Amino acid sequence: MITVALAKGALLKDSVSRLANAGLDFSTLLDSSNRQLMISSSCGRAKALLVRNGDVPVYVAYGQAQLGIVGYDVLKEQDMPVANLLDLGFGGCRMSVAVQATSGYKRGLDLPPHCRVASKFTNCARTYFEDLDLPVELVHLTGSVELGPITGMAEAIVDLVASGRTLKENGLIEIEELFHSTARLIGNPLSLRLDKGILQEIIAEVKSQKSVANFSS
Amino acid sequence: MITVALAKGALLKDSVSRLANAGLDFSTLLDSSNRQLMISSSCGRAKALLVRNGDVPVYVAYGQAQLGIVGYDVLKEQDMPVANLLDLGFGGCRMSVAVQATSGYKRGLDLPPHCRVASKFTNCARTYFEDLDLPVELVHLTGSVELGPITGMAEAIVDLVASGRTLKENGLIEIEELFHSTARLIGNPLSLRLDKGILQEIIAEVKSQKSVANFSS
Numbered sequence: 001m002i003t004v005a006l007a008k009g010a011l012l013k014d015s016v017s018r019l020a021n022a023g024l025d026f027s028t029l030l031d032s033s034n035r036q037l038m039i040s041s042s043c044g045r046a047k048a049l050l051v052r053n054g055d056v057p058v059y060v061a062y063g064q065a066q067l068g069i070v071g072y073d074v075l076k077e078q079d080m081p082v083a084n085l086l087d088l089g090f091g092g093c094r095m096s097v098a099v100q101a102t103s104g105y106k107r108g109l110d111l112p113p114h115c116r117v118a119s120k121f122t123n124c125a126r127t128y129f130e131d132l133d134l135p136v137e138l139v140h141l142t143g144s145v146e147l148g149p150i151t152g153m154a155e156a157i158v159d160l161v162a163s164g165r166t167l168k169e170n171g172l173i174e175i176e177e178l179f180h181s182t183a184r185l186i187g188n189p190l191s192l193r194l195d196k197g198i199l200q201e202i203i204a205e206v207k208s209q210k211s212v213a214n215f216s217s
Numbered sequence: 218m219i220t221v222a223l224a225k226g227a228l229l230k231d232s233v234s235r236l237a238n239a240g241l242d243f244s245t246l247l248d249s250s251n252r253q254l255m256i257s258s259s260c261g262r263a264k265a266l267l268v269r270n271g272d273v274p275v276y277v278a279y280g281q282a283q284l285g286i287v288g289y290d291v292l293k294e295q296d297m298p299v300a301n302l303l304d305l306g307f308g309g310c311r312m313s314v315a316v317q318a319t320s321g322y323k324r325g326l327d328l329p330p331h332c333r334v335a336s337k338f339t340n341c342a343r344t345y346f347e348d349l350d351l352p353v354e355l356v357h358l359t360g361s362v363e364l365g366p367i368t369g370m371a372e373a374i375v376d377l378v379a380s381g382r383t384l385k386e387n388g389l390i391e392i393e394e395l396f397h398s399t400a401r402l403i404g405n406p407l408s409l410r411l412d413k414g415i416l417q418e419i420i421a422e423v424k425s426q427k428s429v430a431n432f433s434s
Contacts, residue, residue, distance in 0.1 A: 003368075008360075037361055038368070049368065052360035062333075062356065064368040116279075139279065143225075143269035144254055151220075151255070151266065151281040 002046045002198060005065035007053040007074075011183050014090040015069040019048075022205035046202075057082050057186065066191040066199055072181040073160055077121045083192055086185040086207055093162040095124055095178040100149045101171050105156070108132055108176045115155040118148030125158035128178050146170040219263045219415060222282035224270040224291075228400050231307040232286040236265075239422035263419075274299050274403065283408040283416055289398040290377055294338045300409055303402040303424055310379040312341055312395040317366045318388050322373070325349055325393045332372040335365030342375035345395050363387040 006015050006029065016026050025042040028034055029050055037050045049065055056070035057080040068082070071091055075084060097117075099105045109132055111117075118139045119125045129136045139154055141147075148154035150170060160181065161167060161174060185206055192199060223232050223246065233243050242259040245251055246267055254267045266282055273287035274297040285299070288308055292301060314334075316322045326349060328334075335356045336342045346353045356371055358364075365371035367387060377398065378384060378391060402423055409416060 037364055049364060050361075051364065052358075054359045055361070058356060058358060059364075059368065059370065062370050064370045139275060141269075141275060142271045144267075144272070147254055147266065147268065147276075151276065153276065153279050153281045 001044075002067065002202070003049060003059075003065040004046060005049045005051055005056045005059040005068035005070075007056050007070050008050055009053060011053075011069060011071060011091045012050075014088070014183065018069070018088060018090075018206055022202055024048075024202070054078065060186050060188050063188045063191060066188050067202065068186045069183055070186060072179070072184050073121065073124070075184060075186065076179065076181075077123050079123070081189065083187040083189050084184050085187050085203055088183040088185055088206070091183040092180065093160050094174075094180050095121065095158065096161045096174040097128070097156055097158055097176040097178070098146075098149075098161070098167050098172045098174050099156045101173045103149075103155070105175055109134060110175075111136065111156055116148075116153060117156045117158060118145050118154035119158040120145055121158055121160075124178060128158065128176075146172060218261075219284065219419070220266060220276075220282040221263060222266045222268055222273045222276040222285035222287075224273050224287050225267055226270060228270075228286060228288060228308045229267075231305070231400065235286070235305060235307075235423055239419055241265075241419070271295065277403050277405050280405045280408060283405050284419065285403045286400055287403060289396070289401050290338065290341070292401060292403065293396065293398075294340050296340070298406065300404040300406050301401050302404050302420055305400040305402055305423070308400040309397065310377050311391075311397050312338065312375065313378045313391040314345070314373055314375055314393040314395070315363075315366075315378070315384050315389045315391050316373045318390045320366075320372070322392055326351060327392075328353065328373055333365075333370060334373045334375060335362050335371035336375040337362060338375055338377075341395060345375065345393075363389060 016030055024046050026048045028039050040047050049059055053074055056068040057078050059065040060068040060082045061080040073095055097108050105111055113135050116137045116139055117125055118141050122138045122140045125138055145157045145159045148157050233247055236243055241263050243265040245256050257264050266276055270291055273285040274295050276282040277285040277299045278297040290312055314325050322328055330352050332353055333356055334342055334353045335358050339355045339357045342355055362374045362376045365374050
């Protein structure tokens with residue numbers, strides 16, 4: 001029996017659909033009345049764990065789940081020892097630097113040295129500003145990062161942007177893109193090494209579905 | 218104009234009610250259709266920032282809010298430079314060690330050395346196990362910590378317990394209490410030192426309401 005860790009929220013619907021294409025039916029998780037965090041697929045071949053975005057790599061790294069589906073942004077921020085197996089293509093968004101539209105800053109290097117940058121992704125932000133050789137003070141927030149510049153606490157934010165609507169509503173504009181993020185299929189390295197074919201079969205099924213999807217689009 | 222940082226979620230209703238008693242009306246925040254994260258009180262004397270639990274001490278520490286209301290659990294976990302002004306009494310819960318009911322562990326010291334402990338509050342957990350002189354491997358999770366023991370990833374969890382219903386539903390029992398937590402009024406130390414009376418007045422009003430409440434109960 002294999003276990004797949006899935007993230008609550010925006011990626012769930014597409015994750016369930018991709019696994020269904022590979023023969024694993026976890027559609028119960030999409031039922032709004034479902035309160036279970038651990039369910040079996042209807043075929044009995046696999047279990048799913050429904051956890052927070054940031055916890056998917058943890059369950060996979062510790063081997064409680066052999067596979068998982070999570071955004072590249074989370075993988076990049078956490079740097080857990082998991083294998084990044086496949087780019088699933090959905091859940092596209094970008095990690096960006098944004099500032100107040102009225103600030104006049106046009107690119108990362110315009111920001112004043114030792115300015116404050118608020119982010120939920122302080123590891124990603126640290127790497128970016130270190131590469132720029134621009135010293136900044138990072139302020140870790142857990143939500144509503146756009147309040148950082150609005151309240152005057154931070155000159156800039158580093159955050160995930162999908163449609164850009166939240167930024168616009170808050171008078172912010174993107175000035176740099178750190179990287180593009182999509183959902184990834186990840187695996188536990190030891191489970192992959194010891195695999196007798198079951199994991200590889202599922203990975204291949206998920207992968208072939210991807211090619212079909214790409215071909216038809 | 219002073220700013221008060223308030224936490225979304227379980228503490229919000231009582232926080233708004235205590236500030237209303239002190240003359241600051243932020244009842245708009247309780248309106249389920251409200252999407253604004255920053256609102257003015259109807260008297261125009263103050264603003265409120267509606268942020269995640271864990272971000273309240275950040276806004277207060279950086280001085281973007283002079284006052285804030287947040288659970289003692291968050292203060293203890295984060296250890297930010299803010300003044301803990303007043304125990305507001307509501308939002309009572311306890312930080313506890315819990316294990317599977319079938320495990321046989323009766324107290325913290327029964328846990329095997331180097332076992333795994335899952336928690337959202339890894340700083341609180343670290344202090345507790347260091348005081349016990351019991352080496353454990355802490356696994357940081359961001360939600361649904363009860364899955365840790367259920368999946369076999371962790372022998373124990375350290376988590377906030379209010380009614381105990383979630384633990385019971387997941388076959389877990391509390392074996393130790395680290396501390397009791399309630400909502401606290403916190404303040405920015407510099408703002409308190411420079412205060413010309415406005416903050417002290419609000420603090421006194423909130424405090425006197427507390428005495429009345431205690432007296433009547």
